[in-house]
Amino acid sequence: xxxxxxxxxxxxxxxxxxxxxxxxxxxxxxxxxxxxxxxxxxxxxxxxxxxxxxxxxxxxxxxxxxxxxxxxxxxxxxxxxxxxxxxxxxxxxxxxxxxxxxxxxxxxxxxxxxxxxxxxxxxxxxxxxxxxxxxxxxxxxxxxxxxxxxxxxxxxxxxxxxxxxxxxxxxxxxxxxxxxxxxxxxxxxxxxxxxxxxxxxxxxxxxxxxxxxxxxxxxxxxxxxxxxxxxxxxxxxxxxxxxxxxxxxxxxxxxxxxxxxxxxxxxxxxxxxxxxxxxxxxxxxxxxxxxxxxxx
Amino acid sequence: xxxxxxxxxxxxxxxxxxxxxxxxxxxxxxxxxxxxxxxxxxxxxxxxxxxxxxxxxxxxxxxxxxxxxxxxxxxxxxxxxxxxxxxxxxxxxxxxxxxxxxxxxxxxxxxxxxxxxxxxxxxxxxxxxxxxxxxxxxxxxxxxxxxxxxxxxxxxxxxxxxxxxxxxxxxxxxxxxxxxxxxxxxxxx
Numbered sequence: 295x296x297x298x299x300x301x302x303x304x305x306x307x308x309x310x311x312x313x314x315x316x317x318x319x320x321x322x323x324x325x326x327x328x329x330x331x332x333x334x335x336x337x338x339x340x341x342x343x344x345x346x347x348x349x350x351x352x353x354x355x356x357x358x359x360x361x362x363x364x365x366x367x368x369x370x371x372x373x374x375x376x377x378x379x380x381x382x383x384x385x386x387x388x389x390x391x392x393x394x395x396x397x398x399x400x401x402x403x404x405x406x407x408x409x410x411x412x413x414x415x416x417x418x419x420x421x422x423x424x425x426x427x428x429x430x431x432x433x434x435x436x437x438x439x440x441x442x443x444x445x446x447x448x449x450x451x452x453x454x455x456x457x458x459x460x461x462x463x464x465x466x467x468x469x470x471x472x473x474x475x476x477x478x479x480x481x482x483x484x485x486x487x488x489x490x491x492x493x494x495x496x497x498x499x500x501x502x503x504x505x506x507x508x509x510x511x512x513x514x515x516x517x518x519x520x521x522x523x524x525x526x527x528x529x530x531x532x533x534x535x536x537x538x539x540x541x542x543x544x545x546x547x548x549x550x551x552x553x554x555x556x557x558x559x560x561x562x563x564x565x566x567x568x569x570x571x572x573x574x575x576x577x578x579x580x581x582x583x584x585x586x587x588x589x590x
Numbered sequence: 591x592x593x594x595x596x597x598x599x600x601x602x603x604x605x606x607x608x609x610x611x612x613x614x615x616x617x618x619x620x621x622x623x624x625x626x627x628x629x630x631x632x633x634x635x636x637x638x639x640x641x642x643x644x645x646x647x648x649x650x651x652x653x654x655x656x657x658x659x660x661x662x663x664x665x666x667x668x669x670x671x672x673x674x675x676x677x678x679x680x681x682x683x684x685x686x687x688x689x690x691x692x693x694x695x696x697x698x699x700x701x702x703x704x705x706x707x708x709x710x711x712x713x714x715x716x717x718x719x720x721x722x723x724x725x726x727x728x729x730x731x732x733x734x735x736x737x738x739x740x741x742x743x744x745x746x747x748x749x750x751x752x753x754x755x756x757x758x759x760x761x762x763x764x765x766x767x768x769x770x771x772x773x774x775x776x777x778x779x
Contacts, residue, residue: 306605306608307604307608312649312651314607314608314611315607315646315647315649316651318611318614318646318647319647320708321615322614322615322618322712322758323707323708323710323758325615325618325619326618326758326771326772326773327707327708327753327754327772327773328730328773330708332708333706333708356608356611356612356615357608358605358608358609358612359605439705440705442705443705475730475773477753478754497733499615512619513730514619514620514730514771514773515619515620515731515733516730516732516733517731518730
């Protein structure tokens with residue numbers, strides 16, 4: 295601790311101890327009641343709401359000096375949000391950082407679950423904008439709380455049914471609601487529904503932090519999380535019907551990148567570590583070209 | 591007596607409490623796994639693990655119930671100096687510490703409210719030893735099944751039947767700690 299104080303005059307992992315105790319109690323209650331949103335006294339963080347203040351507080355409460363932290367934003371390690379949060383914890387907690395999913399002990403994520411399978415001992419921390427899955431159907435907190443209490447989730451099924459009536463299929467493609475262990479309906483944060491199957495039976499601990507909305511919830515390892523659906527319209531994952539143009543992966547979630555103003559486009563893995571790992575093993579996609587000689 | 595109460599807390603609270611919380615998190619998220627914690631030397635009869643759990647989780651905003659032999663001047667003084675948690679009767683407590691016998695009847699502890707199931711007690715149950723043998727545990731956090739020497743099964747089955755209400759339990763013995771959240775199904779074998 296002494297060296298952290300000398301370096302930046304921050305307490306270990308930025309937050310004061312009283313705040314961390316409060317967050318830690320909320321995390322444990324969230325673990326004990328999987329899928330239930332535990333209110334907590336979210337603090338103002340040195341970044342705006344929407345930049346992961348909830349995830350940052352959960353990460354700060356969980357970090358130990360021996361951790362190796364990975365931060366991803368829509369799957370990418372090198373975007374502004376990911377880089378700034380990673381630097382924040384390098385500076386305030388002195389932890390090691392990595393971009394490799396397999397080497398990380400704590401992964402803070404915005405809107406993706408890494409493609410590589412997680413393992414026991416890892417913690418995945420989600421940044422959550424709106425934790426209440428029923429919020430856009432029922433704006434009153436008093437009512438949604440009562441609906442969770444009574445397991446009254448008919449409204450959500452009506453919403454999915456109206457999707458089918460209007461579009462012929464369930465049109466919800468991200469933040470797709472799941473039922474946790476047959477009890478609470480939970481918003482898995484705005485991950486694409488492609489990632490939903492990875493929520494269930496995951497050996498890692500999954501923690502969700504919503505800073506502005508002041509909620510923490512959790513999925514312990516091996517917890518069942520079933521995506522809501524109907525017998526005649528079963529849940530289906532979706533992704534762009536292409537292979538990655540850089541690494542050729544057929545099984546990963548893809549981002550569309552516009553390459554010119556003539557309608558040119560390419561599809562690349564959203565998970566940068568997964569894509570780079572495949573290329574390092576010699577796998578090539580349609581548009582992959584090696585770096586020219588002498589390029590930095 | 592007075593000097594005793596001033597000792598036995600964390601010497602580097604931010605880092606020691608972070609490491610200890612991580613073990614407690616793993617213990618609670620994977621019911622039945624036995625983890626080790628360190629950093630506190632509370633007065634007898636509190637175990638190291640019970641002292642660490644209190645230092646990590648309790649503070650002046652949480653009410654603490656000391657049960658049985660744990661309710662002694664040495665422990666009261668130590669809690670007052672290091673934690674500052676107000677002492678409370680069992681029915682009002684956020685945390686309770688003592689042997690399983692001293693904590694009886696367990697159903698008097700707070701189990702939360704239907705709309706706020708998180709407002710429930712966490713029991714810190716002092717045990718002689720912890721081994722992965724005894725009652726069979728299944729549920730969230732457990733891949734197939736695991737075993738833990740629980741002091742009894744009936745009370746934890748009754749607690750599970752209240753889900754999502756119920757109290758949560760940490761078992762402590764020496765420097766070892768194990769968790770049993772309300773979500774775990776318990777079967778005597």
